[in-house]
Amino acid sequence: MYGNGRTVLAPRESRGEIRAHSESELVGFIDQSLRDFTEPSLGPIAEVRDGAIAGPLASMVFASGKRIRPLFVVYGAALGGARELDGALARVATALELFHTFALIHDDIIDNAETRRGSPSLHRMYGAGAEPLPDHGEPEQQARSLAIVAGDLVLCWADMLFQAGLDGCPGARAARALFDQMKTEIMVGQALDICYERRLRDLTEEITSRIIEYKTARYTFLRPMQIGAAMVGATDEVIDRCRHLALPLGRAFQLRDDLIGAFDDGSAGKSGTTDLECGKPTELMRYAVAAASPADVDALLRTVGRPDMDLAEIEQVREILITSGAVKHVTDEIEKSTSAAMRALRELGCEPWLEERLAAHLERLSVEPNATEMYRSRIGNPV
Template sequence: MPTGRTAERPAVDVAASEAHASAATLHLDRIRWNVDAALGQFMDAQAGQAADECLPPLIEVIRGFVSGGKRLRPLFCVCGWVAAGGDVAAPAVFRVGAALELFHAFALIHDDVMDASAYRRGAPTVHRLLAQRVEERHGVATAERFGESAAILVGDICLVWSDELLHDSGVSPERLSGSRLFLNAMRTEIMAGQYLDVETGESGPSDELDRAWRVIRHKTAAYTVTRPLQIGAALAGAEESLLQACDAYGSPLGEAFQLRDDLLGVFGNPSVTGKSDLEDLRDGKRTVLVTLARQQATPGQGAALDELYGNPELGEEGADRLREIIRQTGAEDVVENMIRVRRDRALGALERAPVTEPARRSLAELAETATRRQR
């Protein structure tokens, strides 16, 4: 049991020669690489000081899980930091980015338990993976129960370690303190968004669209874009005007980003999106797209939507019929237009934002890649 009072702080290896080049142009791939290095070093440190021998195997599960993902939240966080004049070669900001990624792992692992999802990023979800390991010894039912319990705990570990990594990032306590308002908001908002998502049939049809928008705002716009940007910016000592600009850019962009994701979930090419084109249709999430389709549907289309959407047995034929109906209601075009309007609004806000030029260029690039038809 540790009783000393200092903690090891592994240095992130940032090639000094690259630092000056990055001040002019942000290389998003290098940011990802540095965030991954910070994550790996933190996991090594945890494995090296594990309080119990049961932890190292769980650490390997977390490592495997976080190896996937686009690192969007760390990217926005680093952009916010650079936007406010932060040094892109400062190791601390990559550790903060890694902390956000670990928080995201927590959120996804718990979401997958709640949604009983079997796959994520082309691999078994954490609760399935853990269940599979004991299935032969204990039978399916016991293994499933164990997998869920263990995944809840693995998620909890990711959450507390995210906090640990944030506080050991090397950012000064004053700056950390200045970013807490945005961190606090982010964490509560994602919980609210997820709660709205799991609460079934609590709203009447007229409230459904409102609810779908609230989920997008909490779970994607605030959580994925605005808050990470604001956290990064606040850590670099941003003024109020920049913090507000993060919201002016982040809110419409985050909405556009989720609307694109919803469209890809229904119409995307599996070889490009990396997930089955049936998954989202079988899950039956009440997205803005589908809620709009329902509202515009003829009685016959509405009945077919109700029967097919969210049907866990849905096959390719039913999926094609479902896509056809969603198209026919005009919902696809409406959502494409919503994306365009929001992306343009975000880019307009970005033009006026008091940010450094490298950050402006990277944020424009992220707005483009996050909302285009094929990603």
């Protein structure tokens, strides 16, 4: 039972075998756990501005998503020998989704992003129609400040729920250490991302690889999977084997996201220009600067990282990403990483149903044979 007096699942209560539930059903359980914990927790802030703070935050927390991190907690637990989805596992998995929501809120503030998951980002929701508060600056600054505080609150919730889930677990100490390590790693990855924004000439393959590993591969796949395995008492060997699958999987996932961040037509629920306007230090951009002609490099340095890029400039950058070979390089890297992850999966020794689930995630990252032409077709279309 949580401190607010509500119960999601009692520690020993079971929803049946993990393998008996489809992935969409597991996501449904996580979504329900998210609501059961968060709705009562919103109470103390509901009175602020007559609910104007709590309402948008609830929309952000409950927004539909892939729930990749909590799913990999569950799959890690299954790899570690867990058979049933019980209250402890549901809590820990849900805590990872809350942590992710905190990270998204702050990431959108850092990037000044307009949208998230197809809706306005939280600081934009807080800024819509807001009136200035006495002695507290302009509405935009108020909105950003409130979103920072809201993100901090969600981080606190994640920590509370994670600790509640570990109560009585055989691997509580190991899981807690991995969770704490994950929090440090994502901050390091974020700091690297910030420090190398708009510094395209300074990018090296080592730097972009470190950003990918710390900001995505460890945070999205490795640590969630290891936390799930650790909490159910898996051996150190099992916990360590997760890295051979999770790290290349995470690299492929981020490289694909970088392509979306440069070429998205809106179907992915995020802006297809934010990465370009922020000058994100991606492997896609690093390769383009290294391989493009001097004239094209000058064009990239003049435009990428400017929030006022116009459509013609965006299209020019996208064309350079293609003609320099950067898109092909990244799609080739995605294929290499997914192949490495698939080999690791076959060697992981998990049950057939689990191997099938994990293989499906890898297959979704596979690149279309005509990927370069697909991205070329995005040029000239409205963004």
